[in-house]
Amino acid sequence: MLNKEFLFKKVAFSSATLILLILTSIFVMLFIYAKPAINEYGLNFLTDASWNKSVVIHNSTQNTLQAQQNKIDDDENDGSLFSDDNSILDEESDDISKNEDNIITKTIFGGYIPIVGTILSSLIAMVFAIPIALGIAVFLSEIAPDFLIKPVGIAIELLAAIPSIIYGMWGLFYFAPILQNIFGGSQMSLLTAGLVLGIMVIPFMAAITRDAMNTTPDVLKESAYALGATKFEVVKDVIFPYAKVGIIGSIILSLGRALGETMAVAFLIGSVFKIPHHLTDPTISIPIVLANNFGEATKDMMGAIFYLTFILFIFSFLVIGIAKFYFLRGRR
């Protein structure tokens, strides 16, 4: 009897520990696989905008010098947002390979473009989704007549359950052409990706902000109404201050979701390694680099891809962690 109890407790403990184990091994495995790229590029990877670019290095003593020179060229090239000519280096390297004999070329990778693409598309999504999600949450908690609260609430929760690939397909065939008509530019762009990402995040964000708002005790709201406050004043001066922490937490959590989203964005962001100068320019985000190149890439590129994955994991872990630890603790 005692033995069974002991055994059950041990099994339960191990299952719980499995979660810790999975998360640590994700971290460790990604780090090990990203290690070659981390060793090679270091932190410059974060600010280097070259991807899969051939760089010439001499086979002789000039080796390091030339590599450094190229590095500097790169930095100059990509440091400013508005220099879009990336071909200079390639032409240069062609020239050199014609002129000299013992030359080896090397492909280098930098993560700047996908990192920027990820952050910008998520930010666009947030700018679009926050007002609408807050509107829905306020509507559900204060404005909606009783007979609407339940069906609209259920609809929102059902919409949060729609697989993200469906948002992506709808965006590709219906939303992108319309956006192009309105804003011009490229059909697949930062803007298209960001907006569809925003639409996808809205139900999730609305549902959890509404839950946060609903934690406001009725007594508080009723006291305010009794003093003659309008609905807007109750929302602004009672509900928002009371649920502030929960609302901010919900928004950050949604941001965490948006950062790592793959399928809603995959069709829409354009998948080109280019720094976007306008909202309507195509670019790429980290999850899409993975979705497009994983498995078929060369060894060097796989290293860079794992480095990107590692960065994405750390970044979203931090964002989600901040939301959960700091803002949403004690809400269960």
Added chain:
Amino acid sequence: MKQNENIKSRRLFYNKVILFLSTLSAIVGLLFLIWILITLFLKGIDSINLSLFTKDLVDGGLRNLIFGQFIMAFLATLIGVPLGMIAGIYLREYGNGVYANIIRDLSDIMMSAPSIVIGTFVFILFVAPFGSINGWAGAIALAIMLIPIVVSTTDNMLSLVPKELREAGIALGASKHKVILDIVLRTVKIGLTTGILLAFARIIGETAPLLFTSGTNSFWTTDLNNAFPSLTVSIYNLANFPTDKARNLAWAASFILIVIVLLINLTGRFIIQKRRNK
């Protein structure tokens, strides 16, 4: 007096404006979502026909894909539900203190972790060593997505069970695990089942964790050691394909997927509703 009137009318005006804006944004948000659903249903009904369910992808059908997606989701449930439930039981019934809280927070974080990262992780452990994408890896990736959802459902459900019930069991001389398995779990059976249903609905629509793990397969297969048919991964491939035929197939597949997901969700809600009305 006059000034008071002014303030009052201004307050009422602001109130109206904000309430209007809020209602408007709710309508706009809902319209977008309704737009998506309507397109999907129209396009889906347009391109759906019975032969989709009797042919495999090679012959222009979806049979093997639906089958494959379900098999992987079921396997993931078989792996993930027991592990997640027992872990949830540990957190609520045994763990009290820092360790349980850390695990609880980590599980919450894992629930929102990018699914493509989980796919990458499973690729490293279960695809790279074997040299080929395979159905097991897909199922394991989905199981990793599932575990934290089940943990949090179990944890929340168990917290609803009154302490007295456990004490009564212990007072009768039952050991703790007996009390948990035979009394506590039994009282939350319906809630747990619903939670698991909703979790299943969530993983069956996942694409990103399957991209590098199971891949997809155009042929009928039950061999989990090779590329395994996946409905969602095939939607991704088909939508990228520039022919109308492939696109229509992608719409039909999306339609089937959304019907599956919504049906499971509605069933879950129906079960909760029925219990509440009792």
